[in-house]
Amino acid sequence: MGTEETDDAPEPQAEELQVAQRTAPLGPLIAISVVASVLGVVFGIAIDWFPIAASTQADQVDTFYDVLIAASVPVFVGVTAIVLYSAYRFRVRPGEEHMDGPPIHGNTRLEIIWTAIPSLMMLALCVYAVIELQDAEKAPAAAAQELNVRVVGEQFTWTFYYPPAAKGGKEIVSSELYLPEGRSVRFRVQTKDVLHDFWVPAFRWKIDAVPGITTTYRVTPNRLGDYPVVCAELCGLGHAVMRQATHVVPPDAFTAWLDKKTKGGAAEGAAAAGGGGGSGGEQAAGADGEPVFAANGCGGCHTLKAAGTGGTIGPDLDDTLASQDAAMIKASIVEPEQKLTKGYGANIMPPNFGETLSPEEIDALVKYLQESTKG
Ligand code: CUA
Numbered sequence: 239m240g241t242e243e244t245d246d247a248p249e250p251q252a253e254e255l256q257v258a259q260r261t262a263p264l265g266p267l268i269a270i271s272v273v274a275s276v277l278g279v280v281f282g283i284a285i286d287w288f289p290i291a292a293s294t295q296a297d298q299v300d301t302f303y304d305v306l307i308a309a310s311v312p313v314f315v316g317v318t319a320i321v322l323y324s325a326y327r328f329r330v331r332p333g334e335e336h337m338d339g340p341p342i343h344g345n346t347r348l349e350i351i352w353t354a355i356p357s358l359m360m361l362a363l364c365v366y367a368v369i370e371l372q373d374a375e376k377a378p379a380a381a382a383q384e385l386n387v388r389v390v391g392e393q394f395t396w397t398f399y400y401p402p403a404a405k406g407g408k409e410i411v412s413s414e415l416y417l418p419e420g421r422s423v424r425f426r427v428q429t430k431d432v433l434h435d436f437w438v439p440a441f442r443w444k445i446d447a448v449p450g451i452t453t454t455y456r457v458t459p460n461r462l463g464d465y466p467v468v469c470a471e472l473c474g475l476g477h478a479v480m481r482q483a484t485h486v487v488p489p490d491a492f493t494a495w496l497d498k499k500t501k502g503g504a505a506e507g508a509a510a511a512g513g514g515g516g517s518g519g520e521q522a523a524g525a526d527g528e529p530v531f532a533a534n535g536c537g538g539c540h541t542l543k544a545a546g547t548g549g550t551i552g553p554d555l556d557d558t559l560a561s562q563d564a565a566m567i568k569a570s571i572v573e574p575e576q577k578l579t580k581g582y583g584a585n586i587m588p589p590n591f592g593e594t595l596s597p598e599e600i601d602a603l604v605k606y607l608q609e610s611t612k613g
Contacts, residue, residue, distance in 0.1 A: 259340035262327040271319040275312040282307035292440035292461040292486060295374045299442040302370055309359055374443075375456065378422045384456070385418065389427045391434030391447040394476030395535070395588035396467055403500045410499045413534050413594035415467055415484040417459045418492035424456040435471035438484050444470050459486040476551050476586060479538030527606025530599045534591070544610030552587060553579040559611040568604045571595075 283304050291297055378384050388399035388409070400410040415438075417423055427436045429447035437444035441457045469480035487495065528545065531537065537547025541554040558579050559567055569576060574587035595603070 255337055256341070257334055257337050257339055259342070260328060262323075267319060267323050270323070271312075271316045274315040274319060278311035278315050279308050282311050288442075289439045290461070290463070290465070291442070292438075292459055292463060292465055293442065293457040294460050295457050296440065296442040297460075298370050298374050302367065305366065306363070309363060313356070313359075377424075377456070384422045384424050386424050386426065387415070387417075389415075389425050389436050389447070390430060391427070391436065391469065391473075391480075392430040392588065392590070393432065393474050393585060394469070394480040394539075395590070395594075396434075396436070396469075396480070396482050397590060397594050400496060400499070403496070410496065411594050412499060413591075414482060416492055416495050417484065417486050418489040419459055419462055419486050421489065422456055422458045424454060427453045427455075432473050433471045434469050434473050434480070437468045437470040438465055439468060440465035440484070446471055462486050462488065476539060479535060479549065479551065481535060481538065483533060527599075527602040527604070530595065530603045531606060534595070539587070542607075542610065544606075553582055555607060556611055559607055562608075564604050564608055567607050568600060571600060571603065 287303065288296075288300055291300055386401055390397045390399065395413070396415075398412045398415050400412070402408055402410065425436065425445075427445055427447045428451075429449055432449065434447040435444055436447055438457075440461075440463075441459070443455045443457055445453045445455050447453065463486055465484045465486070467482040467484050469477055471477075473480065531542070531545055536542070537545050537549055539549040539552040541548050541550065541556060543556050562570075566577075572592035574589060574591075575584055578584060592600070
């Protein structure tokens with residue numbers, strides 16, 4: 239090998255074809271690795287990677303992440319340091335371009351060490367992960383302590399169903415997720431159409447909503463506040479705006495909200511039983527329509543100057559509603575497929591606002607839309 243070269247330079251002698259084996263002191267390599275590892279771990283743990291943590295499970299996940307950083311940064315830094323240091327120390331020197339490296343045939347002791355240490359680290363992290371996961375998914379001692387919420391995804395909205403106040407009653411329906419602080423919640427996640435993914439980043443857990451089956455997970459909210467619900471599975475044109483609000487409230491505020499929702503549902507039922515179809519428009523608007531518009535994500539898809547929104551997935555409301563009366567606006571909200579605006583396809587607007595909004599909320603929304611789009 240190498241003897242057939244036709245360089246002008248005199249052919250090297252056979253014994254010069256091989257570079258002599260070089261060694262390098264390990265001291266500097268170890269010093270660089272240790273300093274870089276310490277810096278990496280300190281920065282990795284000091285940086286705030288995550289959104290606010292609002293559940294006990296979120297605290298566990300964040301701690302787990304810190305442990306992963308502490309375990310993986312030294313490995314990454316160590317490997318990088320060896321590669322860079324070796325590339326520099328054992329680089330080709332002038333005159334060695336056509337020479338071969340020294341004949342080295344492995345090092346059994348080194349290979350055992352660099353197989354055993356990562357294996358032990360992986361095993362330890364797996365054991366820790368399994369223990370944490372089982373602890374995080376543990377049910378409360380008494381099943382009655384737990385709040386069950388059915389979460390239903392569809393293009394492009396989430397609907398939340400709470401157990402009925404009385405046995406055999408109707409589930410309580412909401413477009414916003416209200417949860418009491420300090421109580422375990424078990425979500426049963428379903429979908430009416432395609433894959434979605436139910437995710438409250440502040441709770442950390444997330445799970446796919448899969449057609450035909452029910453998936454579950456539980457969290458215990460432990461921090462009051464409002465957090466977004468996000469769809470984390472690409473599900474169509476409106477995926478990016480499939481966002482709603484989670485409200486973690488004190489337990490008594492939650493009970494009060496649930497009571498109000500229950501009564502609202504009962505009133506709705508009574509009105510329907512009375513047979514006065516279409517009389518809703520006569521009621522005084524109990525609530526202002528603007529917060530209803532804001533809380534239900536309308537602005538994600540629709541442009542409405544009064545609300546300062548610029549969505550383009552659905553029709554521009556300033557244009558399309560100016561010439562419509564209250565009954566037509568209401569029909570567009572409650573039965574969006576009945577009369578589609580030219581240029582917009584079917585099944586884009588969620589079909590269940592008639593179910594998730596109370597009659598008062600719908601009337602307030604209609605009134606707000608009518609007034610804010612009039613010239
Ligand atoms: Cu639903 Cu993405």
